[in-house]
Amino acid sequence: xxxxxxxxxxxxxxxxxxxxxxxxxxxxxxxxxxxxxxxxxxxxxxxxxxxxxxxxxxxxxxxxxxxxxxxxxxxxxxxxxxxxxxxxxxxxxxxxxxxxxxxxxxxxxxxxxxxxxxxxxxxxxxxxxxxxxxxxxxxxxxxxxxxxxxxxxxxxxxxxxxxxxxxxxxxxxxxxxxxxxxxxxxxxxxxxxxxxxxxxxxxxxxxxxxxxxxxxxxxxxxxxxxxxxxxxxxxxxxxxxxxxxxxxxxxxxxxxxxxxxxxxxxxxxxxxxxxxxxxxxxxxxxxxxxxxxxxxxxxxxxxxxxxxxxxxxxxxxxxxxxxxxxxxxxxxxxxxxxxxxxxxxxxxxxxxxxxxxxxxxxxxxxxxxxxxxxxxxxxxxxxxxxxxxxxxxxxxxxxxxxxxxxxxxxxxxxxxxxxxxxxxxxxxxxxxxxxxxxxxxxxxxxxxxxxxxxxxxxxxxxxxxxxxxxxxxxxxxxxxxxxxxxxxxxxxxxxxxxxxxxxxxxxxxxxxxxxxxxxxxxxxxxxxxxxxxxxxxxxxxxxxxxxxxxxxxxxxxxxxxxxxxxxxxxxxxxxxxxxxxxxxxxxxxxxxxxxxxxxxxxxxxxxxxxxxxxxxxxxxxxxxxxxxxxxxxxxxxxxxxxxxxxxxxxxxxxxxxxxxxxxxxxxxxxxxxxxxxxxxxxxxxxxxxxxxxxxxxxxxxxxxxxxxxxxxxxxxxxxxxxxxxxxxxxxxxxxxxxxxxxxxxxxxxxxxxxx
Ligand code: F3S
Numbered sequence: 001x002x003x004x005x006x007x008x009x010x011x012x013x014x015x016x017x018x019x020x021x022x023x024x025x026x027x028x029x030x031x032x033x034x035x036x037x038x039x040x041x042x043x044x045x046x047x048x049x050x051x052x053x054x055x056x057x058x059x060x061x062x063x064x065x066x067x068x069x070x071x072x073x074x075x076x077x078x079x080x081x082x083x084x085x086x087x088x089x090x091x092x093x094x095x096x097x098x099x100x101x102x103x104x105x106x107x108x109x110x111x112x113x114x115x116x117x118x119x120x121x122x123x124x125x126x127x128x129x130x131x132x133x134x135x136x137x138x139x140x141x142x143x144x145x146x147x148x149x150x151x152x153x154x155x156x157x158x159x160x161x162x163x164x165x166x167x168x169x170x171x172x173x174x175x176x177x178x179x180x181x182x183x184x185x186x187x188x189x190x191x192x193x194x195x196x197x198x199x200x201x202x203x204x205x206x207x208x209x210x211x212x213x214x215x216x217x218x219x220x221x222x223x224x225x226x227x228x229x230x231x232x233x234x235x236x237x238x239x240x241x242x243x244x245x246x247x248x249x250x251x252x253x254x255x256x257x258x259x260x261x262x263x264x265x266x267x268x269x270x271x272x273x274x275x276x277x278x279x280x281x282x283x284x285x286x287x288x289x290x291x292x293x294x295x296x297x298x299x300x301x302x303x304x305x306x307x308x309x310x311x312x313x314x315x316x317x318x319x320x321x322x323x324x325x326x327x328x329x330x331x332x333x334x335x336x337x338x339x340x341x342x343x344x345x346x347x348x349x350x351x352x353x354x355x356x357x358x359x360x361x362x363x364x365x366x367x368x369x370x371x372x373x374x375x376x377x378x379x380x381x382x383x384x385x386x387x388x389x390x391x392x393x394x395x396x397x398x399x400x401x402x403x404x405x406x407x408x409x410x411x412x413x414x415x416x417x418x419x420x421x422x423x424x425x426x427x428x429x430x431x432x433x434x435x436x437x438x439x440x441x442x443x444x445x446x447x448x449x450x451x452x453x454x455x456x457x458x459x460x461x462x463x464x465x466x467x468x469x470x471x472x473x474x475x476x477x478x479x480x481x482x483x484x485x486x487x488x489x490x491x492x493x494x495x496x497x498x499x500x501x502x503x504x505x506x507x508x509x510x511x512x513x514x515x516x517x518x519x520x521x522x523x524x525x526x527x528x529x530x531x532x533x534x535x536x537x538x539x540x541x542x543x544x545x546x547x548x549x550x551x552x553x554x555x556x557x558x559x560x561x562x563x564x565x566x567x568x569x570x571x572x573x574x575x576x577x578x579x580x581x582x583x584x585x586x587x588x589x590x591x592x593x594x595x596x597x598x599x600x601x602x603x604x605x606x607x608x609x610x611x612x613x614x615x616x617x618x619x620x621x622x623x624x625x626x627x628x629x630x631x632x633x634x635x636x637x638x639x640x641x642x643x644x645x646x647x648x649x650x651x652x653x654x655x656x657x658x659x660x661x662x663x664x665x666x667x668x669x670x671x672x673x674x675x676x677x678x679x680x681x682x683x684x685x686x687x688x689x690x691x692x693x694x695x696x697x698x699x700x701x702x703x704x705x706x707x708x709x710x711x712x713x714x715x716x717x718x719x720x721x722x723x724x725x726x727x728x729x730x731x732x733x734x735x736x737x738x739x740x741x742x743x744x745x746x747x748x749x750x751x752x753x754x755x
Contacts, residue, residue, distance in 0.1 A: 002132055002148045002518055004089050005282050011062060012286050015039045015153060015293045022046040029297035031197050031307060032266050033232040036172040039293075040155040042189035050194040052309065053230055058189035063149055063156040064090040064181050067141045068097050068115075068122060070159035072582030073646065074178035075125045076542050078185050082750035084526065085130035087187035091149065092126050093134040093141035094119055100389065100416075100423030101430040104398075108137045108419045118582060121532060121539055128525035138517025139394030139420045142166065142359035145173075146249050147278050147394055147511075148518075152267035152287045152294040157181060157190055161256045162359050162447065167264035168249025169271055170294055172232065174262045177644030177668065179675050179745075186749050191671075195261045196231040198223075199308035201301075202239025204317030208500050209335075209484055211369065211466035212247030213361060213445065215314060216254040217322040221332030222312060228260030231309070235265045236301045239316040244505045245274035246363030253360045254447045257329040266295025270505075277506040321469050323479075325449045326441075326461035335469065339480035347461050347479060348441040352433060354384075354474025355444035355454075356410075356467045357391030357418075358425040364397060364511075366445070369503035370467035371406040373483075374413055376498050377475045381490040385477020386443075387433065388415030391423050396513040403512055424454045431455040441479050443470045468501035540583040544750075545653055545677045547743040553658050553679075556630040556698040557609045559621055561689075563598035566635050567642035568669060570594035572651055581647065584654050591651040592617040592633070599694045607694055618655065625656035632698050634689065635662035640669025649676040659698070661714075661728060663689055674736045677744040679703075684711060684727035691726070695719035708734050 015035070022038035023030050026049045030038070038046045042058035050057050064086070066074055071092045078086070097118060098111040112119065119136055126133035134144055141158070142165035150156070152170030156163065159181050166173035174192065184190050200219060206212070219233070233255050235248070243251075248265045255263030265271075267287055275284040287294060300307040320334040326347060333341050342349055356362075356370050367390075377384060390410050392398035398420050401407050407417055423429055425446040431454075434440060439459040446454075449462035463479065472483040475498070481488075487495040522528060532539045562570070573590045580587035593604040593616065607613070608620040610627065624631050633652060639662040640648060649672035652660070659679040663686045673680040683689055701713040716724045732740065742748040 002520070003280065003283070005286070007062060007089060008151050008154070008283055009286055011039070011154060012290045015290050018045055019293050025049050029299040029307065031199070031234050031300050032170070032294070032296040033172060033195070033197055033234050033264060035293060035296070036153055036155055036264070037194065039153070052194050053196045055194045056191055057194050058191050059155060061088060061155045061157045061184055061190055063154065064088055064184055065141055065145050065149070065156065065158035065160070065163060066090065066092045066181060067160045068092070068094040068118065069578060069581055070178050071122055072118060072539065074159055074181050075122065076582060077178065077182045077746055078129065079125065079530070080542055080544060080746045080750060081182065081186040082753040083129070083186055086185040088184050090185055091132040091134060091145070092122050093138070093144055094122065094136040095140045095421045096426055096428065098136055098419045098421040098423065099428040099430055100391070100418040101432070103416050104419045111136055111419070117533070117536060118538055121530065121582070123519065124528055124530045127519070127521045128528035128530055130521045130525060132521060133519040135517040135519060137395065137419055137421065139396070140359040140362070140422055142253065143362055143393030143397065146246070147396055151283050152271055153290070157184060162253050164255050164260070164262040165249050165253040165359055167252030167255065167262055168245055169274065170265055170267045172262055172264055175256065177646050177672065179646040179672055180644065183745070188749065192261070193230060196309045197307070198228060198231045198233045198260070199304040199311045200233055200235045201237040201304060201311065201313045202235055202316055203237055203313065204239050204315045205242045206316050206319070209321045209469065210316070210319050211321070211468060212243055212250045213466035214319055214322050215316070216251045217324045217332050217464065218314060218319060219312065220254065220258050220324060220330040221322070223258045224330045225257060225328060226259050228255060228258035231260055233260045233263040234296065234308070235263065236296060239314070240265055241268045241270070242316070243270060244365050245270045246365055249363070250360055254329065257447055267291060268295070273506060277511060321466065323443065323463045323465045323469065325463035327449060327451050329447065329449055329464055335482045336485070338482065342480050348439050349479050351386045351441050351443055351473055351477055351479055353387045353389060353442040354470045355389045355391070355424055355442065355446065356470055357393065358422065358444070358446040359393060360447045361445035361467045362391060362393030362397060364400060364507050365503045365505050366467045367392070367397070367401050367406050369501040370471040371409045372502040373468050373471040373475070373498060374409045378409065378412055380496045381492055382475055382488055382496065383491060384413050384475045386474040388413055388474055389424065390415055390417045391425070392417070392420045395420050395515070395517050396511050399513045400507050400511050404507060404509070427453055427456055429455050443473045443479070445470050472498055536583065537586060538579060538583050540585055542584060544747050545743040547747065548677070548741050550704065552700040552703045553630050554699045556632050556658055557624060558692065558694065558696045558698070559624070559631040559633050559657060560592060560595055560606045560617055561598040561634040561692050562592070562595040562636060562639070563601065564596060564636055566595045566639050568640055568645055568648040569642055571640065571648040572645060584650055587647055588651040588654050589618045591621065591655055609695055621655045621657065630658040631656065632659045632661055633657055634692050635660065636689065637663045638666050639664065641666035644668045644672070646672050646676070649673045649678060653678050670731065674732060674739055675745040677740055677742070677747070679740065681712060681728040681730050684729050688724070688726045691716065691724045693718050706737055706740065708732065708737065
C-alpha cells in the first residue's frame, strides 16, 4: 500500500479537539482552510488566533511530494541532514525530464537513456531514506498524488507549484522550494504566513459544453494572475458539490495561475466516490467519521461575506466555455466572442495542435469527455485539421483508458499518445512541424501558456481550454470555432455539427493497472549505496558549507551592485540551466548573470577589482574565491522575488559571496539565504545604496557581536580612500543566528542529530 492510513487516522483522531479549540479561540465559525491550518500547527493544540495575511506560523505538514527536476537538489541537501529516514511521508515522481517527440514508448526509452543517471540517483536516494519512488512513465506528480495520497483535511507541501491540485480532494496543499521540503523531511516545521481567505460560491450546475476548467478560467479572468496572492481560495455551495472530485482538482490546480497559496473544497460525496474508486475505502470510512470537520462551518457558507476577505459568486448554469490566452492564463475569452477578439488581436486563426492532458486535465472524466467529441469526428466523417497529442496523467489512467477504448478513438484520428508525463506542458516537446519562430496557434488543456513554455517559440500563441473544447477546436482547426453554433463540412461535403460532450466521472468497471511504476523504499535502507559519478555533469554531492569563524568580515570586495529588479531568475536563470539543477558547481555558472550592473547597466559584466578587468559575474567571483577574498553583493528593493528556488541562495554561497546587502528582500529568498548560512542585510538608510561605488571594500565593525535585533555596522572604503560608515539591519532570530554560525541550517540539523 502506498499511502499511510495510520498517519491519516492520527490526523482525524486529533481534528475534532483542535478545530473546536481553534473555533473557541478565534471566536467565530471557521472556514475549511482555517480548520486544516489550525489542526496542523507545529505546536499541536491551538493556543492563539492568527491574523490573516500577517502572522507567520509554523505548521506540521502530513506529506511531501517532489518532482524529478526539483527533487535533485532537495535530496542532495537532505543527504546532508544526518538522518536515516525522512520524518514525514515523502514521494518522488519522475515526470519532468521526459521529452515528448515520437510517442510514449520511444520517448520513454530515450528519456531513460539520457536522464538515466538522474533517475538512478533519485531512485537510490529514495530507497535509502524511506521515500516512495514513482519511476519515469508512472505519471505526473499531481495526478499520482490525487489518485494515491491526497486525503480530505490533510496538509501537504510539494516542490512544484501545482501541488495545489490536491485541493480537489479537500487538502491544503502548497507548492514550496526545495529548502522548505528538506526542513520538513528532516523533522523541522514549515513556516507560512497565515493566508487570507477568498471564498468562491458556486451555484447551479455545469451543462452543455461548459466544464470544470471553465470555472477556473472564469475565476482567473476575475482575479487575474496576482489576485490570489497570499490567499487560500475556498470553493463551496451547491455547485461545488455537483462537481466531480477530479474536476475540483482541475480548478485547484489552476489556482496557481492566480497566485493563490492554494485552493480547496470541502469533503463531499464526489470525494468519497473518488476515494473508493481509487481503492481507498479505509480513507473514505475514516473521513466519514469526521465529516463535519472536513468542510467549512455552515454559518460561514451561509454568510460568506462575514467570514471571507473576498467573495466571488459564479452561477455554473450561466457559465460559458472559455479559452484563455495567449501568453497569459488570465486573458479569458468566452468561445462565443473568440472570432471577433481573435481578428481584433491578430491572433493566428489556424490551429496546429490540440494537446490534451497534463496534471490539470487528464482524469478519466476528462478523457471520456474529450473522446466523446473525437468519436463524433470518426462517426461524422470529419478529418481533424490539427494534430492531436495526448498526455495521460498516470499509468493507471492510461491503462484504464486504453482498456475502455478511449485511447483508440484518438489513435484512429492519428493522435500521438505521449508518455504519462509533463511533456509539452513544461517545454519538453521536440515539435517536429515547426522549427523556426513563426507565428502559430496551439490549444491545450494545460494550465500555463506563457511565451515559449510549450515549444520554446516566442511566437507560438497557446490558448488554454477544457479537454473537450480542445478536441473540438483541433477537429475544426480553427481558433474561432464555436461548437455550440458553428457547422463543419465533412469528407462527403455535408454540413455537420458536434453534439455536446458526454463524460463518465469514474470508470464503470473500475480503475485498472498492471504496473503502476511505484517502487517502495526498503524498510532498512542503511545498506543502500548512492552513487554519484565524480565526473558527472548533472549531479554533484554537496559539501557542507564552512561554519562562520566568529570574526568580522574584512577587506571584502564588491562583486556587483545590482540595479532595479533582481529576481531569482536574474540570480539563477532557468531554461537550459534546468539541466544542472542537481550540480551545484555547474549551475553556479549562471550565478547572477541576469542581474544588471548598476555601474554600466549591462548584465554579466562586472569589474574584477584585482585585475581591473571586466568579466562575467561567476568568473570574476571564482577569481575572488580562489584568492580567498570575501565579496559582497548589493541589491535594490525586493531582491530575490519570484520563485522559491534555493539555488539562488546556494550558488553565491558556493562561490564564496559572504554578504548580500540590499534595500529590501523578498521574504522567501531572505529565508533561503539564512538557511544556506549567508549574511543577508538591509540598508538602514536606503539612500546608502547610492554611496556604494564600483571599487569599494567592506569592513564589518561589529559582526562579532551578531545578535537578534542588533544592527550591524559596516565601513565602506572607497577607491579614493574616503570612507562611509553604514548601518545595516537584519531579521535573524536566535535560531537563525545559530544557522549562520554553523554554516547552514542543515549543518545545525546534522549537529543536533549527532548529539
Ligand atoms: Fe507537469 Fe505541467 Fe503539471 S509541468 S506538473 S504537467 S503543470
